[in-house]
Amino acid sequence: MKSLKSLIIMAVVCVAVVLASASEVDQLKVDLIGQTMGGREKSWKFQSVDQIKELVIKNKTEDLQKRVYTIGLQLQAAGGDKYAAEAKVEYWKTTSGWKIDHVGLLSLKKMD
Amino acid sequence: MKRGANYQWRSREGNTKAVPAIGALVCCFVLCGCKTAKQPELGEPLAGLTPTQQAEFREGKAVFQREFTPETGLGPLFNSVSCAECHEHPVIGGSGDEIEVHATRFVFPNSCDPLFDQGGPVIQQDATPLLRALGILKEQVPSRATAQAHRSTPPLFGFGLVDAIPEKTVLSHEDPHDRDLNGISGRANRAIDGRAGRFGRKAAVATLFDFNAGAFPQEQGVTTPLSPVEETINGTPVPAGTDPAPDPEVTRVDIDKVTEFIRFLAPPPRVCFTNCHDRHLASHGEKLFKALNCAVCHVPKMKTGPSDIRALDRKNVHLYSDLLVHDMGPALADICLGQAHPSEFRTELLMGLRFREHFLHDASARTVQEAIERHGGEARRSRDNFKALSKSDKEALLKFLDSI
Numbered sequence: 484m485k486s487l488k489s490l491i492i493m494a495v496v497c498v499a500v501v502l503a504s505a506s507e508v509d510q511l512k513v514d515l516i517g518q519t520m521g522g523r524e525k526s527w528k529f530q531s532v533d534q535i536k537e538l539v540i541k542n543k544t545e546d547l548q549k550r551v552y553t554i555g556l557q558l559q560a561a562g563g564d565k566y567a568a569e570a571k572v573e574y575w576k577t578t579s580g581w582k583i584d585h586v587g588l589l590s591l592k593k594m595d
Numbered sequence: 596m597k598r599g600a601n602y603q604w605r606s607r608e609g610n611t612k613a614v615p616a617i618g619a620l621v622c623c624f625v626l627c628g629c630k631t632a633k634q635p636e637l638g639e640p641l642a643g644l645t646p647t648q649q650a651e652f653r654e655g656k657a658v659f660q661r662e663f664t665p666e667t668g669l670g671p672l673f674n675s676v677s678c679a680e681c682h683e684h685p686v687i688g689g690s691g692d693e694i695e696v697h698a699t700r701f702v703f704p705n706s707c708d709p710l711f712d713q714g715g716p717v718i719q720q721d722a723t724p725l726l727r728a729l730g731i732l733k734e735q736v737p738s739r740a741t742a743q744a745h746r747s748t749p750p751l752f753g754f755g756l757v758d759a760i761p762e763k764t765v766l767s768h769e770d771p772h773d774r775d776l777n778g779i780s781g782r783a784n785r786a787i788d789g790r791a792g793r794f795g796r797k798a799a800v801a802t803l804f805d806f807n808a809g810a811f812p813q814e815q816g817v818t819t820p821l822s823p824v825e826e827t828i829n830g831t832p833v834p835a836g837t838d839p840a841p842d843p844e845v846t847r848v849d850i851d852k853v854t855e856f857i858r859f860l861a862p863p864p865r866v867c868f869t870n871c872h873d874r875h876l877a878s879h880g881e882k883l884f885k886a887l888n889c890a891v892c893h894v895p896k897m898k899t900g901p902s903d904i905r906a907l908d909r910k911n912v913h914l915y916s917d918l919l920v921h922d923m924g925p926a927l928a929d930i931c932l933g934q935a936h937p938s939e940f941r942t943e944l945l946m947g948l949r950f951r952e953h954f955l956h957d958a959s960a961r962t963v964q965e966a967i968e969r970h971g972g973e974a975r976r977s978r979d980n981f982k983a984l985s986k987s988d989k990e991a992l993l994k995f996l997d998s999i
Contacts, residue, residue, distance in 0.1 A: 520821050523809025524709055524716055524799050524932065527788045534788065560789025571823060585847065587823035592712040 508538050511552065511572065514583040520570055521588035527558060527568070529586075534558055536565070550574040550581055553589070565594040635861035637752065637950065638686035641906040644859055648904065655856025658849050660687065663815050668844025671726040671837045672719035672734050672826055673816035678853065681748040681814070688860050690951055691748035694958060696720060698740035699930040707931035709787075713737035714829040716932060717813040725837040735829055742937060744929035746796060747958035752947050753862025754794075756912040758803035759899035762791050768894060768917040779891050779973045781919030784933045784941065792933060793918040796956040798941035799933035807854045811845055818842040819850055859906070863947030865913065866998040873994060880995025883988055887980045892917055892942040892973070915945035915999060924971020927955070938972060949997045963996055964989070 515529040529535070537557035544551050552572040559565045569589040574581040635642055640652045660679040663669035674695060675681050681691040696718040700708040709716045719734045736743050766783055773780040784792040790801035800806045811817040812826055820843045825833045868874040884890055893915040902908040920939040928938035935941075940956060953959075954966035970978040984992065 519805065519808070521809065522811070522819070522822055523806055523813055524787070524795070525711060525809060525822070526786060526800065526802075526805035528786075528790060528801070528805075530788065530790075558788070560785070560787065563785065563787065563789050566787060573820075585820045587820055587843075589824050590712070593708045593710075 508540065511540070511554065512538055514574075515572070515586065518583065518586045520568075520586040521591065525588060525591055527566075527588070527591075530560075534560055541569070548576050550576075557594070567592045567594050634864035637861075637863055637947070638688055639861050640859045641755070641861045643906040645905075648855075648859060648906070651852065651855040652859040655852040655854070655859075656687065658845075658852045659856050663817055663844075665723040665725060666839055668815070668817040668840040670721075670723035670816040671731075671833045672828060673721050673723070674717070674719055674814045675721075676815065678810065678814075682751055684952065685950055688751045688857070690750045692952070692958075693748055695746040695748075696736065696743055697746055697930055697932075698736045698743040699932060700737075700739050700741045701931035701937055702741070705934075707933065707935075708739070709932065710737050710740060712827075712830050713739060714827055715740065716930065718743070719813075719816065719826065723816075723837070725839070726833070729834055729837070731828060737829055740930075742928075742930045745957035745959070747953060747956065749796070749944075750863075750947055750950065751857050752860055753912065753914065753944075754803055755858030755860060755907060756862060756899055756910060757793065757914055757918070757944070758858065759902055759907045759910075760793075760897045760912060760918070761900040764897055764900075765791060765793060765918045768919055777888060777891060778976055779888065779921065781892060781917055781921050781942070781973075782934075783918070784920045784935045784939075786933060793941070795932070796940055796943075797930075797932035797935040798918060798920055799935065803858060804850070804854050807857065808850050811850065817844045819845050820847050821850070858904075862913065863950060866949070868998065876991045876994040877998045878995075879988075880991035880993065883984070883992045884995055887977045887992075889977055892919070892921055893945055894942075913946055913999065915948075916942040918942065921974070922972035923974060926971050927969065929957070945996065945999055948999060963993060 512532045512535050515535065516531065517529065519526055519528040521527055535556060536559050539555040540552055541555055542553040554570050554572060556568040556570060557565060558568055568591045571587040571589055573584045575584045640649060644652065660677060662677045669676055675693065679687050681693045682688050683691050697716045698710065698718050699716050700710055714734050715737055718736055722732055769782050770780050771782040784798040786792050786799060786801045792798040792801050794800040794803065794806045808819060808821050811819050812822040816826060818825060823843050825838055868877060894917040895913060895915055897912050897914060899907050899910045899912060918941060920935045920941050922938050923940050925938055931937050948963065953961065954963055955969065960966035960969060967978060967981050981992065
């Protein structure tokens with residue numbers, strides 16, 4: 484009985500973690516819209532969530548002022564080629580909460 | 596009015612020998628319609644900037660001229676130590692004699708890989724002493740590249756106005772299936788994120804800001820908040836200890852300042868020929884320019900959209916380009932980029948042509964005439980018609996090109 488209770492608690496925690504993570508990923512996708520990373524031929528301006536085919540949080544650090552995500556991305560513009568990217572997303576704490584500051588392009592590769 | 600009346604009085608009462616000369620001069624001004632509106636000189640800011648914008652122009656110019664060292668961010672791989680090292684002729688913001696190497700991979704019929712993961716498309720040609728000490732003198736053309744290209748430095752005058760032309764205006768000139776049957780079928784290239792491109796010899800860059808943001812890492816090896824890691828050496832990270840400056844090596848503010856400098860850089864002043872012969876010659880040349888269909892691609896004028904910046908707000912831009920890519924034939928073909936095939940190039944902007952010392956995207960043409968005669972593909976018919984012109988008509992067309 485005790486082990487069943489533990490299992491249920493673990494399952495609830497797991498679901499909560501997954502949901503929180505999913506919500507964090509979704510929030511990141513929304514926050515990225517309007518941001519530009521890289522430059523020149525390597526510029527990517529996030530214009531819609533549809534362009535972000537996949538977003539994986541690889542790392543997250545946070546202090547009182549700054550939150551930094553390292554993310555993996557699969558990107559594709561409408562009718563365009565697919566690209567695999569790694570990016571650093573920086574947020575700054577404001578009076579109204581965390582606000583995205585900029586996105587740095589760490590790597591970019593065209594996918595076959 | 597007073598000045599005109601004065602001339603009339605002098606012609607009646609003054610030295611009779613001067614009458615024909617003055618009469619011819621007046622006639623020339625009247626018939627030729629010389630515009631006397633003051634244009635900013637080459638390298639000066641746009642007319643009508645506010646004091647704040649003029650200050651931004653000056654601050655941006657200082658960043659544009661900043662010479663980086665390894666300690667302040669240069670390299671380890673780079674092409675130049677400052678923006679102004681290349682954009683220097685005949686004044687800051689102009690062209691230069693440096694030739695870059697670009698490389699990409701094209702697989703017929705439509706696959707273009709810019710080889711970002713192998714150091715492409717810009718292959719840096721210089722290295723800092725710390726990298727040289729390890730035997731790395733420059734980046735190599737990636738083994739997977741199918742072609743490499745040489746690129747000259749484009750002059751930047753008037754680029755703020757070009758940036759302010761609405762996308763729909765550019766797209767209105769597209770004719771990818773040559774529906775008007777004139778043999779010319781331009782189309783917009785696309786940045787990798789799908790936006791219509793207009794900057795760069797293949798029009799693969801969408802905005803002036805993007806162009807500048809990428810110039811720091813790709814030309815000077817200077818990291819930015821948007822590109823916070825060093826360019827690789829053909830895909831391999833730079834060796835430890837070769838990059839003494841902490842990243843990012845410039846701030847977002849620096850990118851914005853350089854962008855404002857270029858945004859506010861006035862287009863080259865147009866020539867107002869002072870003698871009637873040249874004026875008529877240029878006028879005839881302009882008619883030939885249109886008759887030969889040069890103006891179908893080298894569109895003489897577009898208009899900027901509404902802008903909060905008065906100097907950019909609904910202004911005519913005499914760019915002489917449609918900002919689209921066109922097939923220029925196999926002889927000029929080099930690399931693909933974005934959706935542009937190896938033989939496709941963005942129509943070169945002709946404004947300020949007289950200030951350049953070499954021509955075509957790779958600086959391989961010594962004269963404007965040579966550049967025209969090397970046009971191919973969609974421009975073949977116009978080129979052949981140019982070649983068939985009489986000597987005096989060719990002179991007229993070249994005189995016109997010397998005035999824009």
